[in-house]
Amino acid sequence: MFNPDDFPQPKLIAVNAIELEVFEAGQQNAGNPIVLCHGWPEHAFSWRHQMPALAAAGYHVIVPNQRGYGNSSCPGEVTDFDIDHLTGDLAALLDHYGYDDAVFVGHDWGANVVWSMGLLHPNRVKKIISLALPYQARTEKPWIEFMEEFLGPDYYFVHFNRQPGVADAVLDANTDRFLRNLLRKNVPPAPPEPGMMMINLAQSDVPLGDPLMSERELAVLVSAFERTGFTGSINWYRNLDRNWEILEEVDPVIQVPALMIYGDRDMIPKSENLADFVPNVDVVSLDCGHWIQQEKPQETTDTILNWLNKR
Structure with a gap:
């Protein structure tokens, strides 16, 4: 297991009218940046297994806690967490280091933010690597309305929006x-329970699968979220x-x-039309x-480096 004491010490960097808590490795590889973006409800720490290997392979590894997470700023307005702000933070992070573009x-x-970098800041993106979440094509009706129709009012994306503050x-x-109940592996497949999944997990006495x-x-994660609470990160969904x-007018x-x-x-679910929107995509x-990168750390790192070398 990884020793949390070995994780790099962060610095606070002013970007895009906020501060981001940023962890780095491979600073000696200036000029070859790779930016790693965590998911929900996570932390830059989720990339702990990949950072040393990417640095050893010649990359300047830049891993922010994105807005609403860790010691990064958590603005008060829900709209401060829209995709313009989230991608703007990453573009401004490149500006801070003097980089034109990076692998994201x-x-x-x-992954959603990284795909959106490719839409809103395409000239800042050298290559994209996405874990778990394929490109999400824009639906005919707004996403929450679309999800509510197909997945119902208890689906957590819908619940976060329709019942703000409850979860x-x-x-x-x-x-x-x-976090103990959510962050599991080898979870046996089971039909969905009634109610809202994330609330069920927060109230369940029996974790499934393995830690x-x-x-x-x-x-590390528990102390971070005990300090910040979950509202800033849930505002991404809102x-x-x-x-x-x-994204209406964006190619x-x-x-x-x-x-x-x-x-x-x-x-x-895996995307059935990924190559329609991302024609230069490889799939593993x-x-x-x-x-993925915490369940299969070595395989993930190898997959990333093999692909980067090939490309």
């Missing part, structure tokens, strides 16, 4: 239990319809080379669930 790697929500309070009151990380590793509007095709890494046992599947 994202997992889960971080936040439950997760805040059960931070350790929620994803050691107690000391889990403590901008999905606003993001839908922002939906991403031209840069991309790698899509799926977990075969992830609940997120690993035998794991959702937390």
